[in-house]
Each structure stands twice: as structure tokens, then as C-alpha cells.
Amino acid sequence: MDTKMSILATKTTVATGALVCYIALCRGLRYLRRDRRHASSPYKTREDFKRMTAEDAYQITYYIQALEFPWMTGKALNFALFRTYGIPSISKLLCETQQLGKVEYAGRRYVDTSVLIVEFLSNSPTSERANSAIARMNYLHSRYQKAGKISNDDLLYTLSLFVLEVERWIRMYEWRTLTPLELCGLGTHWKVIGEAMGIDYSCLRHGPSDFKDGLEFFEDLKEWSDNYEHRCMVPNKFNHQLAEETTRILLTDIPGPLKPFGKTVVTSLMDERLRSAMIYDKPSPMYLKAVKFMFGVRNVFLKFLIPPRPYALRYALLSEQPNPKTGRYHVKEYDNEPWYFKSTFFSRNSPTAWFRWAIGEPHPGDGKQYRPEGYHIFEVGPKKLEGHGQEECKETRDRLMASNRGRCPFAV
Numbered sequence: 099m100d101t102k103m104s105i106l107a108t109k110t111t112v113a114t115g116a117l118v119c120y121i122a123l124c125r126g127l128r129y130l131r132r133d134r135r136h137a138s139s140p141y142k143t144r145e146d147f148k149r150m151t152a153e154d155a156y157q158i159t160y161y162i163q164a165l166e167f168p169w170m171t172g173k174a175l176n177f178a179l180f181r182t183y184g185i186p187s188i189s190k191l192l193c194e195t196q197q198l199g200k201v202e203y204a205g206r207r208y209v210d211t212s213v214l215i216v217e218f219l220s221n222s223p224t225s226e227r228a229n230s231a232i233a234r235m236n237y238l239h240s241r242y243q244k245a246g247k248i249s250n251d252d253l254l255y256t257l258s259l260f261v262l263e264v265e266r267w268i269r270m271y272e273w274r275t276l277t278p279l280e281l282c283g284l285g286t287h288w289k290v291i292g293e294a295m296g297i298d299y300s301c302l303r304h305g306p307s308d309f310k311d312g313l314e315f316f317e318d319l320k321e322w323s324d325n326y327e328h329r330c331m332v333p334n335k336f337n338h339q340l341a342e343e344t345t346r347i348l349l350t351d352i353p354g355p356l357k358p359f360g361k362t363v364v365t366s367l368m369d370e371r372l373r374s375a376m377i378y379d380k381p382s383p384m385y386l387k388a389v390k391f392m393f394g395v396r397n398v399f400l401k402f403l404i405p406p407r408p409y410a411l412r413y414a415l416l417s418e419q420p421n422p423k424t425g426r427y428h429v430k431e432y433d434n435e436p437w438y439f440k441s442t443f444f445s446r447n448s449p450t451a452w453f454r455w456a457i458g459e460p461h462p463g464d465g466k467q468y469r470p471e472g473y474h475i476f477e478v479g480p481k482k483l484e485g486h487g488q489e490e491c492k493e494t495r496d497r498l499m500a501s502n503r504g505r506c507p508f509a510v
Contacts, residue, residue, distance in 0.1 A: 121402045128273070131406050135161065136279055147282045147311035152223045152290040153504035155312060158283025159219060162276070165406070167268055168413035174267035176433075177367065178259035179211060180344055184327075184375035185255065189336035191247050195480075204343045205435035205460075210478045213429065213438070215260070216415050217475060223290055223503040226495065230475040232294045233494035237487040238479050239295075250298050251326065257292045258323040261285060261316055271393040273401035278313055285319070286312030290507050294498055311508055331375045341376040347434040353457050363389060417472075426472030435460040441470035 141150055163171040183189045217231030242248040261284050269275045276284070289312060292299070299306040302318040309315045345364050352360040365378045366385045373380060407413070417428045428440045439462055445451060446463040454461035462470065476491045477484050 124405050125402055128401065128406050132166075132274070132277070136277065139279060141279055141282070144278070144311070144313070147279075147313055148508045149506055150282060150286050150312060150508070151504060151506045152286060155283045155286035155290070156222050156504075158280055159287045162264075162280060162284070163219065164412040164414065165409065167272055168407070170267050170272050171264055172413075172415070174264045175215065175260060176212075176348070177267065178256075178263035179208075180341070181259050181263065181372060182256050183340040183344065184331045184337050184372050185252065186332065186334040186336060187249065187330070188252050188256070189334060189340045191242065193336045193339055204347060206437055207480070208344070208347055208434065209429070209432070209437040210480075213416065213473065213478055214475075218291060219287075220414065220416060223287075223294075224499070226499065227475065229294070229495045229498040229503070230491070231478075232291065232498060233491040234475055234478055234487075236295055236494055237491050238483070251301070251330075253295065253297050254292070254299070254301070255323060255326050255330075257288060257295075257297060258319040261288045262320055262323055265316075271397065273397050281316050282312040284312070285314075285316035286507065289315050290503055293507070294503065309508060327371060331371055333375055333377050335377075337375050338377040341378070350434040350459050351454070351457075421472060424471060426474055428472045435468055436462045436464070436470070437468045438473045439468065439470060440472065 139154075141147055141154070183192070214231045214235050218228040218235075221228040221231075223229075239248055239253070264284065265276055265281060289299075289309070299309075302309075302315075302322050304310075304314060304318055309318070345361055348364060349357050349360040362381050362385050365373060365376075366381045366389045368376065368378070370380070415430055417430060420427050427438070429438045432439050439445065441462045446461075448462075451461040451463060455463065460468065462468075476488050
């Protein structure tokens with residue numbers, strides 16, 4: 099008996115020691131990658147930040163979304179779009195155009211917006227893909243801007259959320275917060291995107307050209323965005339209509355009986371200001387605690403039990419290379435409807451596809467209605483605009499390509 103107890107105690111000690119070593123290894127590797135990346139950066143101090151180039155800022159942004167926090171960044175960007183619907187001037191226009199307010203259009207509009215945003219997030223500011231996506235976005239906005247239906251404040255607020263929501267979600271729910279260098283990278287990257295979109299920064303504290311660096315731009319956006327929400331994020335029927343339709347998209351994979359629970363979880367992720375603007379009731383404290391607990395468990399699990407994602411497994415929502423025969427790109431995953439998702443034997447018969455089929459939701463086997471052949475960037479947008487604006491988009495892209503967008507935007 100003593101011998102058996104001794105063997106059991108030895109095995110327990112070895113197993114405990116192995117677990118402790120594994121935990122220390124995972125945590126150490128995660129912080130080691132962060133520290134090595136920062137050590138290799140030429141931007142060591144706040145004084146150095148003012149020299150950050152747009153190309154280096156893109157590399158930092160890509161690292162955050164493809165390697166360090168891919169899942170959380172994706173959810174933050176989705177929620178950033180969702181948050182814009184709390185502004186009546188934005189939600190009213192989207193409902194009037196019927197692109198998000200009606201079920202038959204909402205799925206494609208949601209994917210098209212995501213595709214263009216991810217194109218200029220996932221590719222260098224000097225690349226043809228990034229500049230083509232910005233050119234297409236500018237074209238789709240232009241007629242509404244000319245008609246006075248999209249204001250500079252609407253565009254600036256939307257841009258601010260793509261910076262602020264990423265920082266907020268990572269700060270609240272991830273295993274570590276973003277560093278000043280990473281915040282500077284995000285701010286710099288989005289500043290040059292905003293400039294390419296023609297957004298005027300005059301309303302920010304430091305005006306259009308007096309920002310010291312990307313971190314100061316981030317701080318100015320945060321101050322302005324909060325003040326803008328205080329003034330403009332108010333309850334409105336159009337806000338609620340868009341919130342209902344977008345929530346339906348977000349809950350596509352949830353079986354019918356569980357959708358009310360899923361909807362309450364979505365409202366639990368909103369702060370009180372946004373929830374009020376969307377005309378939703380405050381959820382039970384039980385839901386708020388449950389959401390906090392789930393993210394807390396995920397935080398601990400990632401930090402101590404999962405090693406950092408290797409570059410070979412970097413996350414990519416879009417195909418990195420076009421189809422050699424058609425020149426079209428595909429999305430590599432889908433949240434609601436499988437727009438631009440490549441239809442193959444394996445994708446049509448994957449567990450996800452069969453699950454979607456079983457609960458009566460769209461899946462890759464539904465035929466050609468979701469464009470399984472992929473997309474050309476200059477065709478992305480509402481069906482009625484397909485084939486329109488090609489030359490205008492090319493001219494804008496070529497002008498952006500010639501403007502050396504990879505340079506430092508703060509250089510005097």
C-alpha cells in the first residue's frame with residue numbers, strides 16, 4: 099500500500115510540475131513575442147512615435163489582427179459597425195436606402211462593408227488592393243455626400259470607432275492591453291485611411307495637421323467621439339430597426355429556441371448609452387455577470403494554456419491571392435450568408451454547412467445566389483451599382499497609389 103501511495107504521489111508531483119512548466123511556458127512565450135517585437139521596432143519612445151511611417155503602422159495593425167488578437171479584433175470591428183447605428187443620421191440613411199433595414203438586402207450589405215474594410219486593413223497602404231478598396235468605398239459614399247446625406251461628422255465618427263472599439267474590446271476582454279506603440283500604430287494607420295477618404299480632421303483638438311503622432315490622434319479621436327455621442331447618440335426608431343436586423347445576422351448560427359437568449363447576450367455587450375439609443379431594456383444583472391465570466395475564463399485560458407499563434411497560422415478573413423483564372427477573391431469564413439464563399443465539395447459538406455442546413459439557415463450548398471465565384475473589388479456594393487463607377491474607382495486608386503501613402507504622415 100505504501101509503495102502504491104508513493105508511486106501515486108510521485109505521478110501527481112510530476113504531473114503538477116509539468117502543468118506548472120507548461121503554464122509558465124505559454125505565458126512566457128506570449129509576452130516574449132510582444133517584447134521581442136517591440137525591441138525590434140525603431141520606435142522606442144514617445145519622441146520616436148512622430149517618425150512612424152504608414153507602412154510600419156500597417157505592419158503593427160496587421161500583427162494585432164492576424165496574430166495577437168484575431169478573434170477579438172474581428173468582434174470589435176463588427177461591433178464598431180453596430181455602434182454607428184446608434185446615431186440617427188446614420189441609421190436613417192441606411193434604412194431609407196433599404197440596404198440594412200430589410201432582410202433581403204442586409205446580409206450582402208453587411209458582408210460588402212466588411213470586405214472593403216478588411217481589404218484596407220489587411221493590405222499595405224501602398225498596395226493596389228488597399229487603394230482599390232478605399233477607392234470603391236469613396237465611390238459608394240460620394241453620391242450621398244453630394245446629396246448632403248452623409249456628413250463629415252458621420253464619416254469621422256465611423257472611422258473613430260474602428261480605432262476605439264478595437265482598443266476597448268481588447269482592454270476589457272483580452273489577456274493583455276495594447277501598448278502605447280500598438281495604439282500609435284492603430285492611430286497612424288487609420289489616420290492615413292481617413293485622409294485617403296477625404297475626411298476633415300478640423301474638429302479634433304489638434305486640427306487637421308498638428309498631430310504630434312498616432313497616439314495623439316487616437317487620444318483626440320477618443321475625446322471627440324465621446325462628445326459626439328453625448329450630443330447625437332439618442333433613441334430613434336431607425337436605430338432600433340437596424341439593431342434588430344443586425345442582431346438577426348449576428349445570431350444566424352443560433353438555433354431558434356436559443357435566439358432570445360442570444361439577443362440578450364448581445365444587449366449585455368452594449369453600454370447604457372448605446373442600449374438606450376437602440377431602445378433596448380437593460381438585461382438582468384445575471385446576464386451581465388455571465389458575459390463577464392465567459393470572457394474572464396477565455397482570458398485565463400489564452401494567457402496560461404495556449405501558446406501564441408504562429409505566423410504560419412495567421413488569421414485571414416479574405417483570400418490572400420486571387421483566383422488565377424478569374425482574378426476574383428473569396429472570403430474564407432462567413433457569419434450569416436455565405437457571400438463570396440468558395441463552394442467546394444468540402445465546404446458544402448462541412449459540419450458547419452450541415453448544421454446551417456439543419457436549422458434552415460444559408461449555407462454554401464445554396465447555389466449561385468451568394469456569388470461563390472468570388473468578388474472583384476470594384477464590383478462590391480449594392481446590386482444596382484454593380485458595373486458602375488469602374489473608371490472613377492480606377493482613377494481614384496491610381497491617384498492614391500501615386501501619393502506615396504506609405505510615408506510618415508507626421509513629417510514636417
